[in-house]
Amino acid sequence: MCGFCGILGPGGGLEARRRRLAAMTASFAHRGPDDSGTFEDEHIALGFRRLAVIDLETGHQPIRLEGDRAVIVLNGEIYNFRELRAELGGAAVFRTRGDVEVALRLLDRDGSGAVTRLNGMFAFALWEPGRRRLTLARDRFGIKPLFVCEEGDDLAFASELGALLAGGYPTTRRLDRRELRHYLAQRYLSPRGCALEGVRSLAPATRLEVEPGRRQETIYWQPPVAPCRATLAEAEERLACLLPGAVEGQLVADVPVGVFLSGGLDSSTLALLAARAVCGPLRTFSVGFGGPGAVSELPAARQVARLLGSDHHEILMEPAEVRTDLECILASLDGPLGDATAVPTWYMSRLARRHAVVALSGEGADEIFGGYPRQRYDTLLDRLGRVGRSAVPWGLRLAGRPVTTRLQSRLRMAPGLGRQLHWSRVFLAEELDALCREPLADERCLDALHAPLAERWRSRAAADPVNARLLTDLELFLPGDLLVKVDRMSMAHSLEVRVPYLDNAVADLLLALPGGLKVGTRVGKRILRRYAKSVLPPQVAARRKQGFDVPVAAWLRGPLREPLCDLLGEASVRRRGLWRPDAVQSLVREHLESTRDHSEKLWCLLALEGWMRAALDTPRGVAP
Structure with missing residues (x-):
């Protein structure tokens, strides 16, 4: 690297x-x-x-x-x-x-x-x-x-x-x-x-x-268009032939190598295959959250580490430490990225670099195996049809579940790329109009930006609705968010991170399989889960997806309140000139008073301002 x-x-x-x-x-x-x-x-x-x-x-x-x-x-x-x-x-x-x-x-x-x-x-x-x-x-x-x-x-x-x-x-x-x-x-x-x-x-x-x-x-390369035929058992058998070799091939190095271990399905499978391929104990690394509102994966990671007999290292992120390091973390992103899981990735990378120079990580598994719930939910909306979608609010209220205005909007949308991206939307169009001091390029510019992908979505969905969703995440979310986060946060500590699930042969196999083999009505990653059951203990193979559950809402009301009020305070907002001060202050006030949870929006704005201060406000460049 x-x-x-x-x-x-x-x-x-x-x-x-x-x-x-x-x-x-x-x-x-x-x-x-x-x-x-x-x-x-x-x-x-x-x-x-x-x-x-x-x-x-x-x-x-x-x-x-x-x-x-x-x-x-x-x-x-x-x-x-x-x-x-x-x-x-x-x-x-x-x-x-x-x-x-x-x-x-x-x-x-x-x-x-x-x-x-x-x-x-x-x-x-x-x-x-x-x-x-x-x-x-x-x-x-x-x-x-x-x-x-x-x-x-x-x-x-x-x-x-x-x-x-x-x-x-x-x-x-x-x-x-x-x-x-x-x-x-x-x-x-x-x-x-x-x-x-x-x-x-x-x-x-x-x-x-x-x-x-x-x-x-x-x-020079595009994902395969026509899915190949296979049964679930055949898909698992092919994966069993390819994935161990991919992991072993990515362990090749003349320096110490380890694995990022969360205790979930993806990282546990990688860690097991790596442990089988190395001489001596495998190095594994985990991170957890301290402070109020935190949910830690450390117990699950420890359980897997004990099963593997790995040389396990972990760190508990304390909110006060995050406050101290926040400026450095945001500057290391090398651009705006509103994904708060960059923070634990930064600490995980720092921990790993003390013991290794290379680490394996599970990025790409959700995109090629089908691990995001939104992929299932959006496909389910297609199956419900217009009449079925209109009955969803009634069913949710009957079950005592909330019906948000965002969900109601989504239920009225036709199938397509726009609706899929709506699941992960932070600021809606009307919210952006209210936020910006001067109008941004309007919403149609995003349609134009995504037009080729939207056309590919339509052609893919006609043949395989599930794969259309997976490939969209592969083309947008994976290179736009996940891989950026891992590269910048790991390289800030001179750590090389490799991603075996994106090995050419493994990806070629999974991308060519029908979406129904990968994603069921109630569960995703069917092929990986089936394979994991043959190599991992049942309690690990059946573990539900959690990911880095970063307690951003609590952080912003507590230890990060001061940097929030600095980066997004009225004076800072007026000086930057991008946002309407009253709109930003309303978001901050409602969040701090706990009347609304605006943590996603505030983190996006905070990360953007932190990067601009580091990259744009500091004089850089040499005299020609």
Whole structure:
């Protein structure tokens, strides 16, 4: 795991470009504390910081081929590098023992289209001086980040937005108002977007090639369209053949490796398979919450750790500690992210880094196996039909359950992407209109932003309504929220986190299976649960999904009350000029008085303001 950056173009002159690159590279030293390197010619400059994980002695980057005919910087890991190296061995003399040179020689031999053969998490920049061609690419799911900024004659790129800002890109820092609306609606930016105008995130599974007279952006992989036929037993059997190998392959490292363990189905299965594959006790890491309103997973994690005989480490997050660290946590996000589970992920990563350099985590399981209740609920609304949906409020009231205005709105909506995203909506359209001092891009801009995905949703839903929901989460929530959170919070502590459920072979298997095999009427993850029952104790395999139940509402009324009133106080809101002070103060007052729970909305606004103070209010960038 590392970080890289580069400038294709003059960069304001040779010396100015060198200063820019040095500032950019230094800005993400936390991503690579072990080594650094640069490459420069008249057309391009590349910078790199390395976290040494594989091939500790000879894995220096950038890596160059003979005669400098190709140069690469790569962030991430290629898990099938040994097989690819064996294939390439007869025609190449390797100078390193790691994965990056293998990727470079494969791309040199077969062209940039060979990116489809890389099984791993990665983002890379490949420069071919003879053709003056730059290739940028990201892995299938967007596990590793890559930002791009085109300004004047320069194309600047980096593993973090903060690195672009350190290099003076973009020159003018203006919030992208369409992305701001997306963020306030869903608590994360779109996977192709960025908080700032003039900067974008290269989309997952995308390859961008730039050379004189030619520019091409290609989506090199898409999930399978037609589900393959299989029974539940056959699906479990295939999973049993693939998942252990994926876990074992992602344990390969020349440094200590551990597993994030919550005690739930996903992490317990990973931990069990990892424990079987390592020599000696497996390192496991867990985090819990202290203070009022907290529900901790530590007892469940301890139970699994005892069953595995792991070398278990845990930390109890105290609210006062969160208050002390909050500014640093929000700054480490490298962009606005309103997911409060970033906080425990930050502490888990800090704990793990004291004992390991690499950790495995369960991200991706809910998307490929079908683990979110909203996926089931939204499909159920389709089955009920219009008449059935109209009877839902009556049934809930009869059962003594509340009927919210949001649910009533959802029941009136037609099936589609809009209704699916409504389940996770933070600020509704009318609430945004009341909040913003100046109108954001209106709601139709989100429809336009999601138009290609909405079309894919319709075509998928016609064949398989469940898979349509799962693939939407795979394309939006996973790369926009979960993978961003894990990457930024772990790399803030120089920890590499790997996600075995997103192994190419495992994902290919699950994504091609019918949705009905994955999600039942009352339970999700049917295939994983069935497999887990064959390897885990029944009480673990049957455990219900909990996740990080962050007590944000209690925190904001207690230990985080002071930072809340600082970041979202009237003076701060007026100075920022984005929101109507009375609207924000109403949210704060009602929450502090416990008349309403506005914790989701307040956390989104708080995270945005915290990032803006760290990234935009502090002078950054070098003089050209």
